[in-house]
Structures are given as C-alpha cells and as structure tokens.
Amino acid sequence: MSRLEETIAKVECLDEDAMAAARDRQARLTKPPGSLGRLEEIAVQVAGVQRRARPDVTRKAVFVMAGDHGVVAQGVTAYPQTVTVQMLANFAAGGAAINVLAGWAGARVVVVDVGVAGDAGPSEGILRRRVGCGTGDLSVGPAMTRDEAGKAVAVGMEVFEAELVSGLDLVAIGDMGIGNTTASAAIIAAITRRPPGEVVGRGTGIDDEVLARKTAVIERALVVNEPDADDALDVLAKVGGFEIGALAGVSLAAAAHRVPVVIDGVISGAAALLAVGLAPRATDFMIAGHLSTEPGHRAALARLGLKPILDLGMRLGEGTGAVLAMGIVEAAVRAMNEMATFDEAGVSGALEE
Amino acid sequence: MSRLEETIAKVECLDEDAMAAARDRQARLTKPPGSLGRLEEIAVQVAGVQRRARPDVTRKAVFVMAGDHGVVAQGVTAYPQTVTVQMLANFAAGGAAINVLAGWAGARVVVVDVGVAGDAGPSEGILRRRVGCGTGDLSVGPAMTRDEAGKAVAVGMEVFEAELVSGLDLVAIGDMGIGNTTASAAIIAAITRRPPGEVVGRGTGIDDEVLARKTAVIERALVVNEPDADDALDVLAKVGGFEIGALAGVSLAAAAHRVPVVIDGVISGAAALLAVGLAPRATDFMIAGHLSTEPGHRAALARLGLKPILDLGMRLGEGTGAVLAMGIVEAAVRAMNEMATFDEAGVSGALEE
Numbered sequence: 001m002s003r004l005e006e007t008i009a010k011v012e013c014l015d016e017d018a019m020a021a022a023r024d025r026q027a028r029l030t031k032p033p034g035s036l037g038r039l040e041e042i043a044v045q046v047a048g049v050q051r052r053a054r055p056d057v058t059r060k061a062v063f064v065m066a067g068d069h070g071v072v073a074q075g076v077t078a079y080p081q082t083v084t085v086q087m088l089a090n091f092a093a094g095g096a097a098i099n100v101l102a103g104w105a106g107a108r109v110v111v112v113d114v115g116v117a118g119d120a121g122p123s124e125g126i127l128r129r130r131v132g133c134g135t136g137d138l139s140v141g142p143a144m145t146r147d148e149a150g151k152a153v154a155v156g157m158e159v160f161e162a163e164l165v166s167g168l169d170l171v172a173i174g175d176m177g178i179g180n181t182t183a184s185a186a187i188i189a190a191i192t193r194r195p196p197g198e199v200v201g202r203g204t205g206i207d208d209e210v211l212a213r214k215t216a217v218i219e220r221a222l223v224v225n226e227p228d229a230d231d232a233l234d235v236l237a238k239v240g241g242f243e244i245g246a247l248a249g250v251s252l253a254a255a256a257h258r259v260p261v262v263i264d265g266v267i268s269g270a271a272a273l274l275a276v277g278l279a280p281r282a283t284d285f286m287i288a289g290h291l292s293t294e295p296g297h298r299a300a301l302a303r304l305g306l307k308p309i310l311d312l313g314m315r316l317g318e319g320t321g322a323v324l325a326m327g328i329v330e331a332a333v334r335a336m337n338e339m340a341t342f343d344e345a346g347v348s349g350a351l352e353e
Numbered sequence: 354m355s356r357l358e359e360t361i362a363k364v365e366c367l368d369e370d371a372m373a374a375a376r377d378r379q380a381r382l383t384k385p386p387g388s389l390g391r392l393e394e395i396a397v398q399v400a401g402v403q404r405r406a407r408p409d410v411t412r413k414a415v416f417v418m419a420g421d422h423g424v425v426a427q428g429v430t431a432y433p434q435t436v437t438v439q440m441l442a443n444f445a446a447g448g449a450a451i452n453v454l455a456g457w458a459g460a461r462v463v464v465v466d467v468g469v470a471g472d473a474g475p476s477e478g479i480l481r482r483r484v485g486c487g488t489g490d491l492s493v494g495p496a497m498t499r500d501e502a503g504k505a506v507a508v509g510m511e512v513f514e515a516e517l518v519s520g521l522d523l524v525a526i527g528d529m530g531i532g533n534t535t536a537s538a539a540i541i542a543a544i545t546r547r548p549p550g551e552v553v554g555r556g557t558g559i560d561d562e563v564l565a566r567k568t569a570v571i572e573r574a575l576v577v578n579e580p581d582a583d584d585a586l587d588v589l590a591k592v593g594g595f596e597i598g599a600l601a602g603v604s605l606a607a608a609a610h611r612v613p614v615v616i617d618g619v620i621s622g623a624a625a626l627l628a629v630g631l632a633p634r635a636t637d638f639m640i641a642g643h644l645s646t647e648p649g650h651r652a653a654l655a656r657l658g659l660k661p662i663l664d665l666g667m668r669l670g671e672g673t674g675a676v677l678a679m680g681i682v683e684a685a686v687r688a689m690n691e692m693a694t695f696d697e698a699g700v701s702g703a704l705e706e
Binding site: 038082086095100310320338 | 385435448665703
C-alpha cells in the first residue's frame with residue numbers, strides 16, 4: 001500500500017460511545033438542554049473525533065500552504081504573482097493576518113512552500129517542500145502531472161505528521177497563492193458539476209471584466225482537461241494547485257490521526273472536497289470554520305454537508321476564518337469539560353409538566 | 354440633574370477622526386481591502402468608541418445581573434423560581450457556563466443580585482444591590498414602581514463605574530432570572546409595537562401549552578399596564594425586571610464612559626432597547642454579540658439596527674453569547690493593531706486595472 005492508501009485506510013468512524021457520553025454530560029450541565037446550541041454539537045463532534053467524552057483542544061496549529069498558479073498568465077487576478085512570495089516573507093516575519101489571529105487563538109503557524117513561482121522565496125520560518133515552481137496554466141492543459149498531485153498531497157500528510165510530534169489536538173488549514181481562487185472554483189465546478197459561473201468569485205477583488213474572463217478561463221479549463229469528478233487526484237492534477245493538494249493531505253492525515261480539522265474558505269473548501277473524494281469519512285473530522293463571500297465556498301460546504309460556524313463576510317484566506325472559529329471550538333469544548341452539573345451545583349432541574 | 358440625566362448627557366457621538374484613521378490603517382494592512390469583512394467594521398467602531406485609531410480591548414468584564422419575576426406565578430417557565438438563587442451560587446462557585454466562557458474570553462465576571470426572590474441568596478462573590486425581593490406580577494399590575502425602575506438603572510450605572518476603577522476596555526452584559534424572557538418579550542412588544550405572539554419564545558424550553566399561556570400573559574400585561582413606548586422608565590416599571598433595568602444602566606454608563614458594550618440575547622436586547630430609549634446615541638456604543646433563538650431578540654436587534662456577530666443557536670443567557678463575541682471583537686482589534694502594512698512588509702499592492 002502506498003502512504004496515501006495507508007492514510008486513507010486509517011480514516012475510521014467517529015467514536016459513538018464517546019459521543020454518547022459527551023451528550024449525556026451536556027444534558028447534566030447547569031443549563032437548559034440544548035441552550036448552548038452549536039457549541040454543544042461541536043463539543044460532541046470533537047469528543048467523537050478524539051475518542052473521549054472530555055476532549056482536549058489545548059495544542060493547536062494552522063497549516064498555511066503556499067503555491068503559485070500558471071493561470072495568472074490569463075489575467076484573472078487583482079494582485080501580481082510576486083505577492084505570493086512576498087506574503088511568505090510577511091508570514092515569516094509575523095506581520096500577516098494569520099499570524100495575529102493565530103496568536104489570538106493560541107495556534108502555532110506552520111507555513112509551507114509547496115511550490116511558489118521561481119526558485120527564490122524566503123526560507124527562514126518557512127518549510128520548503130516544493131513540488132514545482134508554480135503549476136502549469138490550467139486553461140491550456142493540466143496544472144500538474146498525476147505524480148505531482150500525489151506528491152502535493154503527500155507534502156500535507158508529512159508536514160502534519162511531523163508537527164504531530166509537538167502535539168496536536170486541533171488544527172486549521174489555510175492557503176496563500178495568487179490565482180488559487182481560480183483553481184479552487186475549477187475544482188468545485190468539476191466535483192459538484194455546477195457551471196463555473198455559479199462558483200466563480202471575485203477573489204481578492206476583481207472587477208466585472210476580469211470576473212467574466214476568469215469564468216471563461218475555468219470553463220475552458222474544464223473542456224480542455226476533462227477532469228474526472230470521481231477521481232480526486234485527477235481533478236487536482238488537471239485544475240488544482242500544489243497548495244490545494246497539500247491542504248487535502250493535511251485533512252486526510254488529521255482524520256487518520258483523529259485530530260479535528262477546521263476548514264477555512266474557498267481554497268480550503270476545495271481541498272476538503274478532494275480529501276473527501278479520497279476518503280469519504282474524512283468529512284466527519286472536519287469543522288467548517290466560516291462562510292466565505294466566495295460563491296464556490298457555499299457550494300463546497302453544501303456538498304460536504306458542513307455548516308459554517310462564522311459568517312462574517314471574510315475572504316482573506318491564510319486560514320484566518322478557520323483560526324477565528326478555532327477559538328469558538330475551544331470555548332465549546334471548555335464549556336462541556338468545565339461546567340458544573342446540576343448535581344454538583346445543587347441546582348434544580350426543569351419543572352414537571 | 355439626576356445621576357441618570359448626567360449619564361445620558363455624557364453619551365456623545367462616535368469619534369469620526371479616530372474612525373477615519375482606523376479605516377485608513379485598514380486600507381494599508383497586508384490584505385485585500387475589506388477582506389476581513391465584519392472584523393474591519395468592528396475594529397473601526399471600537400476605534401470610534403474609544404477615540405483612538407488603535408484601540409485597546411485588554412481589560413474586559415461581563416456584568417451578569419440577576420433578579421426574580423412575580424409573573425412566574427402564572428406558570429410561564431420551565432424551571433422553578435428557586436433556580437435563580439441556586440444559579441447565583443453556581444456563578445459564585447465558578448461552575449456556570451458564563452464562568453467558563455468568560456475565562457476563555459479573559460473577562461472578569463461581575464455578578465449582581467438586583468432583586469432575587471426572598472432575602473436569602475449567597476453573598477460571597479455576589480454584589481448585593483437589591484431593589485426588591487423579586488418584581489410584582491406584571492400580568493396583574495406594574496412589575497415595580499417608577500422609583501424602583503430608576504433605582505434598578507442606577508444599580509447598573511454604579512456597578513459599572515465601580516468596576517471601571519479596575520480598568521475596563523470592553524464589556525458584555527448578561528442576565529439571570531427565571532421568568533425574564535416573559536418580561537423581555539413584553540418590553541420588546543411594547544417598544545416595537547409588535548404583537549406579543551411575534552416576540553414571545555420558549556425561554557429555557559416550554560411546551561406549546563405553556564407558550565400559549567405565556568403569550569396570553571404578555572398580552573394581558575400590556576392591556577393592564579398600558580406602558581408608554583416613548584418612556585423607557587415607564588416600560589421598565591410596568592413590564593420589566595430589576596436585572597433588566599440594571600443591564601440598561603450598564604449600557605448607558607458604558608456609552609457615557611466610551612467603553613464598547615457587547616449585547617447578549619433577548620433579555621440584554623430588551624435592556625438595550627430601554628437604554629436607547631433613554632439615550633438614542635447609546636446604540637453606537639453597542640455590539641450585538643449573537644442572535645438568540647428567541648424570536649424577540651431578532652425584533653430587538655432590528656429595532657436597534659444591530660447585526661449580530663454570531664448565530665449559533667444559543668439561548669442560555671448569562672452573557673454567554675456576548676462573551677463569545679467578545680473574543681471575536683478582541684481578534685478584530687488585534688488584527689487592526691498588529692498586522693503589518695504593505696509598506697512595512699514590502700508587499701506589492703493591487704494591479705492597475
């Protein structure tokens with residue numbers, strides 16, 4: 001078995017016993033049943049993932065995967081490709097949104113160069129696990145070979161497992177890569193079989209003219225490449241990105257190692273679709289952090305059957321929405337673990353009716 | 354001038370200069386403009402409240418006001434009245450949801466007995482600022498006198514100002530009081546002039562029969578008392594509660610002292626309506642923490658013109674939704690304060706189009 005096959009085989013079911021014990025505890029805590037709403041559901045899910053009624057989400061990390069995209073040659077982005085490498089330096093220096101928000105959430109930031117353009121790019125504070133120097137232009141041919149697609153997924157799995165040694169109770173995934181909302185919309189269109197016009201968005205802020213071009217580029221990409229919706233590696237190879245493959249790899253490894261993974265926006269959502277294409281049960285280990293303003297994100301979450309925790313009009317990527325939601329997940333778990341029960345507190349239960 | 358009039362007079366406008374400087378900074382941070390969505394708006398609002406482009410939300414507190422309600426005699430609640438006092442003991446012991454979630458948010462918990470039933474109740478860890486021993490039954494006459502209504506509001510203002518000495522950059526409000534969703538729905542119906550059936554909810558979990566009774570009780574209360582929608586103290590006196598008045602007082606004092614106040618669920622929403630009835634500009638200092646499942650909460654927020662940060666199906670009260678949202682407010686402010694600008698990070702701006 002390949003490493004990918006081994007990881008997929010390790011993705012098992014949620015632990016129903018742990019979830020039942022967690023639900024029982026929720027019912028005994030000093031609050032009206034169900035009154036903490038989604039917080040109760042989230043804590044029960046984390047119990048099922050971690051196989052214990054009182055889970056722990058102390059040790060957290062966000063994996064920020066970076067890659068470049070040949071499709072930028074088609075003029076589909078608001079920012080130049082150089083921004084990907086510049087932002088890697090910003091991540092390393094601690095000045096980006098993800099650094100600040102991960103600091104707020106108490107999460108380590110793990111930034112990986114999975115294949116930015118050129119050979120340069122900063123190295124300090126950045127893991128170099130390059131599959132290539134940016135992908136090919138998906139509107140004229142495949143973004144990468146099938147072998148490269150497998151390598152990109154492997155990067156995610158390996159980086160996750162390396163970080164696991166330092167302790168991981170809860171992870172988030174995020175992205176950096178000029179052009180990657182184009183690749184993500186193509187993946188989502190391919191897998192959900194929706195027309196590109198329904199799932200394409202303005203990314204970092206393009207105007208109507210560029211949006212029309214971006215839509216046409218995705219339509220062409222699907223015609224030229226004919227990705228097989230039932231073969232996630234084929235979709236990744238033909239219309240994906242190195243960082244998207246790596247995010248799928250993190251998601252698979254998290255599920256295999258029973259660590260809940262918080263999904264960010266449209267790029268992470270596309271990666272989650274690929275992960276679930278490879279291991280359908282992986283969805284049980286995912287928590288949708290937020291709803292991005294990118295239309296494709298809503299389509300991806302609907303397909304995954306995930307309901308976002310936050311809806312704050314965010315569209316930054318980097319894992320920013322996911323780490324914000326990590327805070328809510330931590331609060332949910334702490335409430336379940338630390339609240340007193342009716343018995344402990346000597347509080348009366350509901351009136352008989 | 355009375356203390357209340359003085360406080361109302363101190364509620365001024367948001368600082369437009371500070372907000373303009375904050376918006377300018379948001380535009381220079383290393384992210385596409387507007388890509389942090391609501392986080393950007395929240396941080397700008399806090400700048401306007403605190404009169405500085407880079408506000409500080411380090412020192413936080415949640416004010417949990419407790420009171421009892423004579424209307425419980427009508428059989429409108431799922432839990433017995435004794436639970437109010439029992440929960441005060443739970444707050445003091447640190448076992449309630451608000452204790453855990455405030456711990457997560459880094460907020461001090463200030464619990465005040467504004468008038469629970471009986472004379473007993475725990476004292477350690479609880480401020481005793483009792484206006485009465487529970488309110489009168491609002492379905493047969495006024496809940497309290499106008500003088501008591503003024504005293505309840507004053508409790509909130511005074512407790513806020515006492516806590517201000519320890520430092521307050523951001524506050525939340527929450528409630529405890531069996532029967533108080535009935536009083537809150539009555540306040541909201543009176544002020545928004547909606548029929549009680551539109552704003553009444555299931556509180557801690559009543560069935561259809563009790564819900565019908567609760568609706569009829571509120572309808573009767575409005576007929577019997579004829580609260581004057583344009584006179585907030587009249588509404589509070591006739592169909593309110595001691596803790597609701599105190600929460601209005603905290604909201605007014607926060608606005609007067611330029612501290613942003615995060616509103617919790619339907620009880621806090623009713624209190625916010627009263628505060629805004631007394632000082633219309635107070636709404637600028639409010640942040641809606643979450644959307645409760647209680648129908649009246651949506652009506653209150655619509656009237657206040659506030660959009661909730663979170664929508665997690667919560668309906669616990671105590672300030673739980675507000676302290677969760679406090680975390681998001683802190684993240685929003687930290688992102689604005691701590692992120693690098695394009696210049697600082699050497700990141701390219703958007704392409705010319």
